[in-house]
Every structure is written in C-alpha cells, then in structure tokens.
Amino acid sequence: MISRDMKPLRQGEHVGMEGENYIVALSEEEAFALNPAAYYIWTLCDGTRTVSDIINKTADDLKLDASEVESPVEAIIEALLEAKLVVLSEQVQESRSEEG
Numbered sequence: 001m002i003s004r005d006m007k008p009l010r011q012g013e014h015v016g017m018e019g020e021n022y023i024v025a026l027s028e029e030e031a032f033a034l035n036p037a038a039y040y041i042w043t044l045c046d047g048t049r050t051v052s053d054i055i056n057k058t059a060d061d062l063k064l065d066a067s068e069v070e071s072p073v074e075a076i077i078e079a080l081l082e083a084k085l086v087v088l089s090e091q092v093q094e095s096r097s098e099e100g
Contacts, residue, residue: 001074002051007089008077009047014039024085032083041076045086051077 012026021033024042034042044054055073059066080086 002077002081002088004052004055005050007047007050008045008054008080008086009089010042010045010080010086012085026084032085034085037072038076038080041073042080042085045077045080047089 012024012032014022015025015031016023018033021035022039023031024034024039025031041054041058044057049057051074054077055066055070058069058073062069077086081088
C-alpha cells in the first residue's frame with residue numbers, strides 16, 4: 001500500500017489517442033493505453049502533489065467526498081506504479097543517489 005504523503009511523479013509522455021484511451025509511452029517499444037480516469041490521475045502525478053492532494057483534487061473536481069474517491073485513486077496510482085508510469089518521490093531520490 002502506498003503512503004498518503006508520497007509524491008508520485010509521472011513517467012513517459014502522452015503520444016496520442018486510441019478510441020477513448022490515452023496512449024502513454026515510456027519508450028518506443030513500451031506504451032500503455034490509459035482510460036480517462038487513469039490518464040487524469042497520471043496527469044496529476046507531477047512530483048509536487050502528495051497522494052492525499054491527488055485524492056482531494058479528484059474529489060473536488062468530481063464534486064464528491066474524498067472518502068468516495070480515495071480507494072479508486074489509490075488503486076489507479078498503484079497500477080501506474082506497477083506499470084512504471086509513475087515513480088514515488090523516495091524512488092526518485094534513491095535512483096539519483098545510485099547514479100552518483
């Protein structure tokens with residue numbers, strides 16, 4: 001499970017659409033089709049917002065209570081992590097320290 005104070009940072013870039021899905025590529029060989037909800041969450045993962053911030057922004061935009069969106073938002077972030085479409089702030093710091 002992810003920590004609410006982690007700051008997810010999106011990886012890859014939006015390269016197009018396929019039907020209603022957004023295509024996000026990590027490389028020329030690796031691309032993912034994200035549904036609109038996953039793409040929306042991916043765009044919010046800017047490295048400055050915490051998971052809690054993303055939950056609250058999503059709730060505000062949808063005019064819902066945060067408790068109604070927290071599970072879906074966390075599930076989407078976890079799926080994005082598994083696909084390596086986001087990294088968490090700690091992972092960014094670790095990879096930078098390994099390079100040095």
